[in-house]
Amino acid sequence: MNGKFPCTWYPIGFSAELAKKPLKKKMVGRDVVLFRNKDGAAQAVYAYCPHRGADLSLGCVRDGKLTCAYHGWEFNGEGSCLHIPSQPDKPVPKFAHTEHYPVMERAGLLWIYPDSNIPPDSLPPLQLFEELENQEYVLAPYESFWKAHFTRVVESVLDVVHLSFVHKDSSVHLDD
Ligand code: FES
Structure with a gap:
């Protein structure tokens, strides 16, 4: 590792x-x-x-x-x-x-x-958002390959504000 x-x-x-x-x-x-x-x-x-x-x-x-x-x-x-x-x-x-x-x-x-x-008894517990195991929600599979460290990917996906500035063709515009 x-x-x-x-x-x-x-x-x-x-x-x-x-x-x-x-x-x-x-x-x-x-x-x-x-x-x-x-x-x-x-x-x-x-x-x-x-x-x-x-x-x-x-x-x-x-x-x-x-x-x-x-x-x-x-x-x-x-x-x-x-x-x-x-x-x-x-x-x-x-x-x-x-x-x-x-x-x-x-x-x-x-x-x-x-x-x-x-050792198995030293493994940390897996902590999940409870919605992930809530049957009322649907987990929509999506896969994409990004040539980047995964922390950059997570950060970028959570940062929705950048969409209307960087991806101008996207449907998200703050001034709409
Ligand atoms: S390479 Fe020989 S058994 Fe796997």
Whole structure:
């Protein structure tokens, strides 16, 4: 984790996006792959296989385990390799382990915490605006890629006054 981003819960995608296939996302500059375990719980691991570096999102989920497309190594939600098809009777080597990250689902979103070493009982609570979980409100999915630090994006979106000055073609004009 670099110092450019605060360590906190980040919404990384919509729960509905995560079905049977692994889902690749970028979290504070790091590629991660999400998948669902046997119980349907969302899991997140570092995106590249500790064996030869293949992109784990190109693999599949088999019996709740993330399976690498290159040589079929199978990983659980803790990032541990449980099975190597080419040597099924040998112990799994120590290096066959990738980082995993805490994930939770709330308000129809996948939330991830970017510290792979934090003990579960030290995780801070996820605090949400209550409207996010109020069924009388609708969460409207919207995605856009901005080439900017996310704090600039949040700041800009909250600053509606600048619209009529900077985006003159927008429909918001203070003097209307
Ligand atoms: S690169 Fe993933 S199993 Fe070989």
